[in-house]
Amino acid sequence: xxxxxxxxxxxxxxxxxxxxxxxxxxxxxxxxxxxxxxxxxxxxxxxxxxxxxxxxxxxxxxxxxxxxxxxxxxxxxxxxxxxxxxxxxxxxxxxxxxxxxxxxxxxxxxxxxxxxxxxxxxxxxxxxxxxxxxxxxxxxxxxxxxxxxxxxxxxxxxxxxxxxxxxxxxxxxxxxxxxxxxxxxxxxxxxxxxxxxxxxxxxxxxxxxxxxxxxxxxxxxxxxxxxxxxxxxxxxxxxxxxxxxxxxxxxxxxxxxxxxxxxxxxxxxxxxxxxxxxxxxxxxxxxxxxxxxxxxxxxxxxxxxxxxxxxxxxxxxxxxxxxxxxxxxxxxxxxxxxxxxxxxxxxxxxxxxxxxxxxxxxx
Amino acid sequence: xxxxxxxxxxxxxxxxxxxxxxxxxxxxxxxxxxxxxxxxxxxxxxxxxxxxxxxxxxxxxxxxxxxxxxxxxxxxxxxxxxxxxxxxxxxxxxxxxxxxxxxxxxxxxxxxxxxxxxxxxxxxxxxxxxxxxxxxxxxxxxxxxxxxxxxxxxxxxxxxxxxxxxxxxxxxxxxxxxxxxxxxxxxxxxxxxxxxxxxxxxxxxxxxxxxxxxxxxxxxxxxxxxxxxxxxxxxxxxxxxxxxxxxxxxxxxxxxxxxxxxxxxxxxxxxxxxxxxxxxxxxxxxxxxxxxxxxxxxxxxxxxxxxxxxxxxxxxxxxxxxxxxxxxxxxxxxxxxxxxxxxxxxxxxxxxxxxxxxxxxxx
Numbered sequence: 001x002x003x004x005x006x007x008x009x010x011x012x013x014x015x016x017x018x019x020x021x022x023x024x025x026x027x028x029x030x031x032x033x034x035x036x037x038x039x040x041x042x043x044x045x046x047x048x049x050x051x052x053x054x055x056x057x058x059x060x061x062x063x064x065x066x067x068x069x070x071x072x073x074x075x076x077x078x079x080x081x082x083x084x085x086x087x088x089x090x091x092x093x094x095x096x097x098x099x100x101x102x103x104x105x106x107x108x109x110x111x112x113x114x115x116x117x118x119x120x121x122x123x124x125x126x127x128x129x130x131x132x133x134x135x136x137x138x139x140x141x142x143x144x145x146x147x148x149x150x151x152x153x154x155x156x157x158x159x160x161x162x163x164x165x166x167x168x169x170x171x172x173x174x175x176x177x178x179x180x181x182x183x184x185x186x187x188x189x190x191x192x193x194x195x196x197x198x199x200x201x202x203x204x205x206x207x208x209x210x211x212x213x214x215x216x217x218x219x220x221x222x223x224x225x226x227x228x229x230x231x232x233x234x235x236x237x238x239x240x241x242x243x244x245x246x247x248x249x250x251x252x253x254x255x256x257x258x259x260x261x262x263x264x265x266x267x268x269x270x271x272x273x274x275x276x277x278x279x280x281x282x283x284x285x286x287x288x289x290x291x292x293x294x295x296x297x298x299x300x301x302x303x304x305x306x307x308x309x310x311x312x313x314x315x316x317x318x319x320x321x322x323x324x325x326x327x328x329x330x331x332x333x334x335x336x337x338x339x340x341x342x343x344x345x346x347x348x349x350x351x352x353x354x355x356x357x358x359x360x361x362x363x
Numbered sequence: 364x365x366x367x368x369x370x371x372x373x374x375x376x377x378x379x380x381x382x383x384x385x386x387x388x389x390x391x392x393x394x395x396x397x398x399x400x401x402x403x404x405x406x407x408x409x410x411x412x413x414x415x416x417x418x419x420x421x422x423x424x425x426x427x428x429x430x431x432x433x434x435x436x437x438x439x440x441x442x443x444x445x446x447x448x449x450x451x452x453x454x455x456x457x458x459x460x461x462x463x464x465x466x467x468x469x470x471x472x473x474x475x476x477x478x479x480x481x482x483x484x485x486x487x488x489x490x491x492x493x494x495x496x497x498x499x500x501x502x503x504x505x506x507x508x509x510x511x512x513x514x515x516x517x518x519x520x521x522x523x524x525x526x527x528x529x530x531x532x533x534x535x536x537x538x539x540x541x542x543x544x545x546x547x548x549x550x551x552x553x554x555x556x557x558x559x560x561x562x563x564x565x566x567x568x569x570x571x572x573x574x575x576x577x578x579x580x581x582x583x584x585x586x587x588x589x590x591x592x593x594x595x596x597x598x599x600x601x602x603x604x605x606x607x608x609x610x611x612x613x614x615x616x617x618x619x620x621x622x623x624x625x626x627x628x629x630x631x632x633x634x635x636x637x638x639x640x641x642x643x644x645x646x647x648x649x650x651x652x653x654x655x656x657x658x659x660x661x662x663x664x665x666x667x668x669x670x671x672x673x674x675x676x677x678x679x680x681x682x683x684x685x686x687x688x689x690x691x692x693x694x695x696x697x698x699x700x701x702x703x704x705x706x707x708x709x710x711x712x713x714x715x716x717x718x719x720x721x722x723x724x725x726x
Contacts, residue, residue: 018683297712315697318725320381320713322702327687329701331694334678338692338701339685349660350683362681 001105002054003131005045006095008196009038009067009113010060010082014351015273015344018335019307022363025063027114028070031277036070038113044120045111048127054106056080056098057113058091083240089251090216090243092198093209094236097220100202101227107134108205110198110248116280118267126166126264130199133167138260139200139208141170141253143192145265149182152272154194154249156261170259173249192263194249195270205252212255219243274328274344278303292319292331301326303341308333335362364468365417366494368408369458371559372401372430372476373423373445377714378636378707381698382670385726388426390477391433394640399433401476407483408474411490419443419461420476421454446603452614453579453606455561456572457599460583463565464590470497471568473561473611479643481630489529489627493562496530501623502563502571504533504616506555508628512545515635517557517612519624533622536612555626557612558633568615575618582606637691637707641666655682655694664689666704671696698725 012025020026027038035043042055049055057079059067064081068074080095092110099106109127117123126142133140143156154176159169173194177185185191210217219239226235244251253259269276281289281303288296292306293316302324308317308331319329328344330337339347354362375388383389390401398406405418412418420442422430427444431437443458455473462469472490480486489505496503506519517539522532536557540548548554573580582602589598607614616622632639644652644666651659655669656679665687671680671694682692691707693700702710717725 018681295713295716297709297716315724317697317699318381318717318722319699320701322700322709322713323706324690324701324703327701329699331699334680336680336682336692336694336699337685338683338687338690340687343686346660346685347683350658350685353658353660354681359681361678 001107001135002103003049003107003109004054004056004099004103004202005042005049005109005111006056006058006092006099007038007041007045007111007113008058008088008091010058010063010085010091011114012060012062014348016277017347017351018332018337018362019305019330023062024066025114026271028063028066031271032116032280037116037271038067038070041111041113041115042071042074044117044123045109045127048109048124048131053078056095058082058095060085083237086240086243086245088196088248089209089213089246090219090240092205092248093213093216093220093243094223094240096200096202096205097224098227100206101224104203106202107131108198108200108202110196110200112196112270114271115195116269116271118269118280119265122264122266126262126266127199129166129262130260132165133260133262134199134201134204137201137204138258139198139204139253139256140167140260140262141199142195142197143261143263144195144268145263146186146191146193149179149186150193151176151179151182153270155185155191156194158190158192158261158263162260166262166264167260168263170253170261173254192261193268195268198248198253208252208256213244213246213251215244216246216251274303274330274339274347275341278328278341293317295320297322299324301341303328303330305330307331364470364498365466366412366470366472367417367419367462367466367565368405368412368472368474369419369421369455369462370401370404370408370474370476371421371451371454373421373426373448373454374477375423375425377711379640380710380714381695381700381725382668382693386425387429388477389634391426391429394634395479395643400479400634401430401433404474404476404478405434405437407480407486408472408490411472411487411494416441419458421445421458423448446600449603449606449608451559451611452572452576452609453582453603455568455611456576456579456583457586457603459563459565459568460587461590463569464587467566469565470494471561471563471565473559473563475559475633477634478558479632479634481632481643482628485627485629489625489629490562492529492625493623495528496623496625497562497564497567500564500567501621502561502567502616502619503530503623503625504562505558505560506624506626507558507631508626509549509554509556512542512549513556514539514542514545516633518548518554519557520554521624521626525623529625529627530623531626533616533624536617555624556631558631561611561616571615571619576607576609576614578607579609579614637666637693637702637710638704641691641704656680658683660685662687664704666691666693668693670694 130140155174157171159171226232287301290304299321326341493503518537520534522534589595646652650664653667662684689704
């Protein structure tokens with residue numbers, strides 16, 4: 001029985017424009033360091049799975065090329081490329097089925113590719129507890145101790161504590177709450193953030209999908225059959241779009257019995273905006289987070305990032321801020337963004353404007 | 364007797380960094396429009412002198428190449444290139460001497476190359492009055508009606524009004540005042556801004572230089588003698604650095620008798636900072652002055668300028684401001700500046716920092 005990781009890296013987003021693009025999403029960017037978030041996720045889980053051979057990446061056609069560039073040494077055959085996005089249930093189902101072909105008894109760790117974890121020890125310990133729980137036949141999730149009444153995340157209500165370890169029953173999955181409920185969740189101490197991290201035996205996930213998403217189970221069975229004949233790619237290309245588009249939370253987790261949750265406080269962030277990136281980045285004495293050839297004069301609390309590609313020998317561009325505070329300044333080859341940190345979420349409006357004016361080459 | 368213009372375009376400055384550089388000063392930039400300020404100055408004076416053949420440009424070795432690029436059709440032989448800067452007295456003296464060789468009776472209009480005039484009719488009328496005054500043998504200057512108690516300019520105190528025209532005697536030149544005196548100057552109505560515009564017969568300037576700056580007069584005489592033998596360039600290269608470094612105001616204007624001043628209210632600006640450029644530039648309904656492929660969302664009163672050079676077919680960079688107000692954002696190929704409009708003068712500090720850190724290629 002081996003431990004595998006399945007890292008979900010097919011998503012797109014707009015909150016890191018102009019660094020992120022439709023074909024170069026957040027998980028492929030070096031937002032917190034020079035290394036892409038996806039590479040950092042691999043680094044984080046590698047000690048638990050023990051070997052790179054047991055890591056699969058779930059990608060998508062639109063971002064596959066950039067993924068290969070971001071992970072130049074990662075074997076192409078372990079990047080599962082969805083021809084179209086069908087939400088997380090088909091994605092996880094296909095990954096679990098692929099792993100089950102290699103080892104039917106495998107334990108699978110599903111992780112998002114674009115989050116950040118500060119406390120690696122806590123992360124690893126929680127995973128080990130979750131693996132033990134999964135070995136006992138329970139689909140298990142990590143529940144993140146909330147640090148604020150966030151309304152942007154789903155929550156997991158914990159149930160009965162089990163044994164001497166950290167494991168609890170899951171009472172229920174809860175959709176994104178309003179502010180009042182979120183406050184109550186944090187105060188009550190029985191709700192954890194759902195960070196999309198799941199640990200299970202491949203066979204258990206297959207059974208759960210068969211029970212709750214039979215159409216998906218049929219599709220995955222067809223991929224298995226095609227794989228035996230060496231033509232899985234064709235089958236995926238032809239039939240992936242027919243799979244039901246549904247999240248693993250709604251399609252499986254909210255329905256399956258015997259779920260377990262491991263609470264974990266590990267300095268987690270979903271790196272949801274330039275503001276979050278500033279919070280996580282190393283900062284100078286004036287609270288500026290800078291990855292650029294910058295000249296800052298009377299400038300405090302800024303996030304400055306230069307992602308220009310340079311020709312060999314070309315000198316670095318200088319970015320200069322004078323008397324500017326708490327601002328995000330991000331420059332790429334073809335775009336420049338200036339937005340106050342506190343309004344970083346509004347970068348989405350720029351993307352909307354680009355789309356509305358047909359400047360699709362900048363999306 | 365012909366009318367000539369001598370446009371002083373050898374200066375350098377730091378207030379328009381990163382657009383302006385040591386070898387690409389403000390007068391060569393399209394700050395208010397696509398046309399360089401120098402070209403706009405030529406346009407402004409051309410109707411008065413009547414023909415391009417009677418326009419000389421005083422340039423400097425450090426900016427000569429960029430000047431030729433900025434004025435691709437302007438004849439090289441009418442660009443006087445100072446090998447080193449020696450302030451305005453040698454510059455104007457050499458220009459006047461050069462013009463005097465073509466027409467000893469010539470009237471010379473000396474103009475800075477990097478100012479802006481909104482009311483062209485008022486400018487032209489003042490020049491015509493100044494030319495009439497110069498024909499009578501008076502070195503004449505234009506005095507700009509002050510619109511605020513500016514402490515950054517020199518002033519001209521007007522004396523007795525002469526005849527029915529606008530001409531006055533000059534009572535005296537006044538150095539940059541403190542705030543209190545500047546207030547009194549504006550309230551008193553007898554002080555005008557010294558905009559560095561002088562109109563005189565070439566012969567009268569030669570005589571004034573002979574009387575008050577004999578060392579300069581000797582140097583200019585040597586250039587004249589060399590010119591007769593077709594080797595003026597050699598003489599200038601060898602001896603220009605020996606000329607006394609002194610301004611025309613201090614060296615001549617403050618000493619010569621019989622000076623005249625023509626008051627003029629012509630919407631004048633010395634375009635002294637990015638803030639001034641914003642004031643003069645066309646603006647949209649939200650008071651944004653934009654010359655860039657910009658996306659502005661909830662952004663007011665900004666100055667946005669993109670000076671990137673593009674390869675053929677290369678698409679334009681987009682500059683996006685979200686929730687940003689009264690900011691200057693200027694981008695070039697190798698530098699980016701973000702500074703509040705109200706602090707635009709502090710761009711000088713960036714230039715100082717570049718110099719201090721040895722990044723001279725960006726100066």
